[in-house]
Amino acid sequence: MPKPWEIFDKKIAIDVIKEIQGIIPQCWLFGGTLLGIIRDKKLLPWDTDVDLGIDSKYITPEVIEKLKSSDFKITYISTFSNTKLNEYIPEYKNKYSKIICKKKKVKIEICCFAQGLPLPERKDQDLLYYFSGTSRVFVLPKTSVYPTIKFRVGENVFNIAKNYEQQLAFVYGEDWKIMKPKWYFTADHYLCRERTIIELGNDDKSKWSKWYGRRVIEKIHGPQNFPESINAPHFLNKYKQKMKSVAENFWKEQLVYPQFGTIKQRRLYELKYLVPKLSGETLLDLGCGDGSLLNCLLELTDFKKYYGFDFSKNLLKNLNPKIKGQVFNVYDKRFSEIPKVDNIICGGMIGYIFEDEIIEDMLKNLKTKKLFLRTPCTLKSEDDYVNTYSKKLQSNYSSKYRTVSNVLKLIEKNFIIESIDRVYPDNIESEFDTKQFYFCARSKR
Ligand SMILES: C[S@@+](CC[C@H](N)C(=O)[O-])C[C@H]1O[C@@H](n2cnc3c(N)ncnc32)[C@H](O)[C@@H]1O
Numbered sequence: 001m002p003k004p005w006e007i008f009d010k011k012i013a014i015d016v017i018k019e020i021q022g023i024i025p026q027c028w029l030f031g032g033t034l035l036g037i038i039r040d041k042k043l044l045p046w047d048t049d050v051d052l053g054i055d056s057k058y059i060t061p062e063v064i065e066k067l068k069s070s071d072f073k074i075t076y077i078s079t080f081s082n083t084k085l086n087e088y089i090p091e092y093k094n095k096y097s098k099i100i101c102k103k104k105k106v107k108i109e110i111c112c113f114a115q116g117l118p119l120p121e122r123k124d125q126d127l128l129y130y131f132s133g134t135s136r137v138f139v140l141p142k143t144s145v146y147p148t149i150k151f152r153v154g155e156n157v158f159n160i161a162k163n164y165e166q167q168l169a170f171v172y173g174e175d176w177k178i179m180k181p182k183w184y185f186t187a188d189h190y191l192c193r194e195r196t197i198i199e200l201g202n203d204d205k206s207k208w209s210k211w212y213g214r215r216v217i218e219k220i221h222g223p224q225n226f227p228e229s230i231n232a233p234h235f236l237n238k239y240k241q242k243m244k245s246v247a248e249n250f251w252k253e254q255l256v257y258p259q260f261g262t263i264k265q266r267r268l269y270e271l272k273y274l275v276p277k278l279s280g281e282t283l284l285d286l287g288c289g290d291g292s293l294l295n296c297l298l299e300l301t302d303f304k305k306y307y308g309f310d311f312s313k314n315l316l317k318n319l320n321p322k323i324k325g326q327v328f329n330v331y332d333k334r335f336s337e338i339p340k341v342d343n344i345i346c347g348g349m350i351g352y353i354f355e356d357e358i359i360e361d362m363l364k365n366l367k368t369k370k371l372f373l374r375t376p377c378t379l380k381s382e383d384d385y386v387n388t389y390s391k392k393l394q395s396n397y398s399s400k401y402r403t404v405s406n407v408l409k410l411i412e413k414n415f416i417i418e419s420i421d422r423v424y425p426d427n428i429e430s431e432f433d434t435k436q437f438y439f440c441a442r443s444k445r
Contacts (some may be wrong), residue, residue, distance in 0.1 A: 027054040049107040056112035076100035078133035089116035223388035243398035257290040262428035280342025287349025291319040335365030415441035
């Protein structure tokens, strides 16, 4: 039995491309077809079809009729019909998004691109979107497609993007000139899809989904912090739900406080930092864990009342009986149960609350003169996530690391910031791109 790429006659395919370019002059070489023509000056030996791109507005019922009357057999048509596309390309609902046709056993995929809205994280970039009818959409920067030029290879002339190098680097990675056997089945390929594909949701099992891809990448390259920038919001929400339950399970299952590296040395720095700043008569530790900090503060300070709140019953059992402990889950939003106090310490907890709105809601409802909030912040430019199996902790683990400025934004709505400090010296800090910061603030009320 001949292999599909053996049946695909490359010489006939070139003639068919030229014929289509005659019927639809606005289409340009795309995908593997562009890669082959640019890099190898011929179609890739293992290719089984031709990929063409076009602005969707040029594909009309009349054009399809023209193709048919030129003996192209139309085998597939899709439109921008998925309602989830509305948030990216609101105006293209009934326009064509993909046509597959065949002539002389050559299969041609015409990928119809629509200009859509810029992604929130890439506001400066005009994007073209292509929807093949599955639950994901493919993006290309507009500058990597337009304007197009005529490109000669031997006696053949093709339409391609003037910035074809930018397009190939975007789709295949900066090293697109290097030939990679079986590329489609490699982690490299999925890494490229991190950039080019937006998942529309409802599908994390298919071979081409980002989630399948991420598993392939992690298997080969180990745990990764994936960017959230190009994920569809609904998909990210689903991911957040998963992280939320991983974090919840992790903390609720701890019988004793997990020994995070240099925790005991850190405690000394924390106490030295905090004790001189505390004042008044009452103190609450929100997300107090096993009360290690509170138990020390009980010895070092003279407050009339100490409270410790946490959602882990097991950890709360270690609180000194003089401290009033309470099981409390921030996600339940029962904020009226939090007593009015002079000081609230909230150390290391907000990283397990994945939605900013919940933290904002919590901060809005705190009745305290002073807030001392400690959290590990990422030093990267965007909030970061970890969601992986931790060998050290022997458990699945997930957390969100916000940037300093994003934490600031959350606090500033209801508090006046007095200081932001790093509390631990580098030698007892995290080895990753995060550092612990203390945000000290006083209530606006
Ligand atoms: C990193 S520990 C910090 C504990 C303590 N503040 C300290 O500095 O040792 C985070 C704490 O947040 C608590 N936590 C996480 N998510 C929570 C939630 N949704 N509601 C209440 N507590 C939560 C965990 O049980 C854990 O004790």
